Amino acid sequence: MKKMNLILTLILTAAVLSACGTKSQAAAENPDSAVTAETVGNASESEEETVIPRSPDADPNADVDLTTLTSNMVYAQVADMMYTPEKYTGKVIKAKGLFSVYHDEAQDKNYYAVLIQDATACCAQGIEFIWKGDHAYPDEYPEIGKEITVMGTFNTYEEDGATYTQLLDADLTVNS
Numbered sequence: 001m002k003k004m005n006l007i008l009t010l011i012l013t014a015a016v017l018s019a020c021g022t023k024s025q026a027a028a029e030n031p032d033s034a035v036t037a038e039t040v041g042n043a044s045e046s047e048e049e050t051v052i053p054r055s056p057d058a059d060p061n062a063d064v065d066l067t068t069l070t071s072n073m074v075y076a077q078v079a080d081m082m083y084t085p086e087k088y089t090g091k092v093i094k095a096k097g098l099f100s101v102y103h104d105e106a107q108d109k110n111y112y113a114v115l116i117q118d119a120t121a122c123c124a125q126g127i128e129f130i131w132k133g134d135h136a137y138p139d140e141y142p143e144i145g146k147e148i149t150v151m152g153t154f155n156t157y158e159e160d161g162a163t164y165t166q167l168l169d170a171d172l173t174v175n176s
Helices: 002-020 023-029 071-083
Strands: 036-040 050-054 092-104 109-117 124-131 147-159 162-174
Touching (some): 071 092, 071 124, 092 124, 092 162, 109 147, 124 147
Antiparallel strands (some): 036 050, 092 109, 092 147
């Protein structure tokens, strides 16, 4: 199943990137275009660079602002972040979605996440976040399912033999 998801994500990403053309081509065809491109990661000369669509409305403090992408694009972008986290490590990510909590009984530990749904709301990807500061759950956290925006530094960590992703030192805003 993971392999099929990876293949579908790669096909979707290739289709989106090939449809967009190059940054200079897009600028030449429509100089007033609302979309620009940003290179993510430090690709070597032999590697192909990853181009992420970037809206002029994107937060200038975020390297990747998922809040300005369409629901299909944001879902594809998050899938890419999960499959190739090394491209995003250390980047500031901004995301909007639903607040979620997972409680691990074995470790008696809570994991907090922003759930990002696809266009049909049938599928969701979660990004764990560590809220900056000292906050008590549940008193200071939003209610589960409330729409939030988080922005933090993308990181990976290993636990029980698995690699996980998270946003560190995240700012959290409850959307109205």
